Amino acid sequence: xxxxxxxxxxxxxxxxxxxxxxxxxxxxxxxxxxxxxxxxxxxxxxxxxxxxxxxxxxxxxxxxxxxxxxxxxxxxxxxxxxxxxxxxxxxxxxxxxxxxxxxxxxxxxxxxxxxxxxxxxxxxxxxxxxxxxxxxxxxxxxxxxxxxxxxxxxxxxxxxxxxxxxxxxxxxxxxxxxxxxxxxxxxxxxxxxxxxxxxxxxxxxxxxxxxxx
Numbered sequence: 001x002x003x004x005x006x007x008x009x010x011x012x013x014x015x016x017x018x019x020x021x022x023x024x025x026x027x028x029x030x031x032x033x034x035x036x037x038x039x040x041x042x043x044x045x046x047x048x049x050x051x052x053x054x055x056x057x058x059x060x061x062x063x064x065x066x067x068x069x070x071x072x073x074x075x076x077x078x079x080x081x082x083x084x085x086x087x088x089x090x091x092x093x094x095x096x097x098x099x100x101x102x103x104x105x106x107x108x109x110x111x112x113x114x115x116x117x118x119x120x121x122x123x124x125x126x127x128x129x130x131x132x133x134x135x136x137x138x139x140x141x142x143x144x145x146x147x148x149x150x151x152x153x154x155x156x157x158x159x160x161x162x163x164x165x166x167x168x169x170x171x172x173x174x175x176x177x178x179x180x181x182x183x184x185x186x187x188x189x190x191x192x193x194x195x196x197x198x199x200x201x202x203x204x205x206x207x208x209x210x211x212x213x
Contacts, residue, residue, distance in 0.1 A: 001124070003036040010050035011037070017052050024054050025074040031100035032070055038124065039064075040091040059111040061206055063091040064153060068203060070097075070203040075174045075186050075200070076149045078103050083130075085166065086145070087137035088153035088208065092118040096127045098151070105129040106144050108137045112177060137208055141168045154208035155182040162193060176205045 015033045023029060038049035040063055048055055054062045063145045072094070076083065080102030089095055089109035095118070107129050110114040115134040122129065133141060137152070138160040145166035152163070152175040159177060167173055167189040176182035184200040 001039060003039070007036060007038055011035075014050045014052060016067055020068050021052075021067050023067070023070045023074055025070075027078075028073045031097045032066055034100060035093065035096045037093060040093045040096075040121075057091045057114070058117060059113045061090055061111065061114060063093050064205070068205075069094050070109070071184070071200075072151055072153070072174050073097050075184075076151060076172055077169070078149065082148035083144075083146075084140070085141055085147045085150040086153065086162075087140070087150065087163070088156075089118050089154060090114060091134060092122045092127070094151070094153050095122060095129055095132075096125065099127045101128065106131045106133070106136050106141050106147070106194065108141060110131045110135070110137060121194055132167050138162065142166065149173070150175075152208065153205070154175065155179075155205035156208045159185070159187070164189070167184065176203050179204075180204075 015029050038046050041049050052065055052067050054065045057063050061102050077182050078101040082103045084098050084103040086107040089107040095105055095107050099103050119132050140162040143205055146168040147166055148168055149172040150163050155176050163173055169189050171189045173187040176187055177185045181202050186198040188196040190196055
């Protein structure tokens with residue numbers, strides 16, 4: 001669990017790369033610069049931890065590309081104390097970014113192996129989500145709704161209706177929608193049945209898994 005000066009230097013380089021790609025939110029850039037991404041990866045990939053790339057983690061999942069994490073985080077426009085639902089805890093890296101931004105994070109993970117690993121690991125780094133849940137992301141987290149914002153960190157073939165319904169009015173849902181390639185989509189809730197939709201280009205995510213039980 002070491003975080004050395006070398007790691008910090010590499011992180012600063014990563015911040016510069018992400019900035020050069022168009023991320024301007026200082027809070028998001030600070031979070032990327034602060035979180036020891038190498039600790040979220042298997043040791044075999046340590047040399048690659050601060051490249052702007054996605055890498056494999058357990059259970060056939062990936063740790064998202066830092067630019068993608070920053071891009072989604074910036075779209076959420078998080079204010080300190082916001083209640084945020086994350087669908088797909090994964091390695092916990094995005095969860096840590098949300099915590100750094102001052103959000104109260106509720107996160108749902110479908111893979112038991114990842115859920116156990118990340119639930120143990122995040123608190124060791126000092127990142128305490130309000131709630132980490134093993135469950136079906138398509139259903140959201142009705143018991144804790146409504147949320148100021150919702151982020152989906154896996155490719156969804158369609159937009160799950162429960163997620164839209166669990167947003168506060170004024171709330172933001174950021175979700176990659178599509179098959180092999182997804183379009184990053186932002187929904188802003190304008191009223192009980194009214195949503196504004198914006199699209200932000202193509203990304204590639206692992207698929208959002210549905211609970212088949």
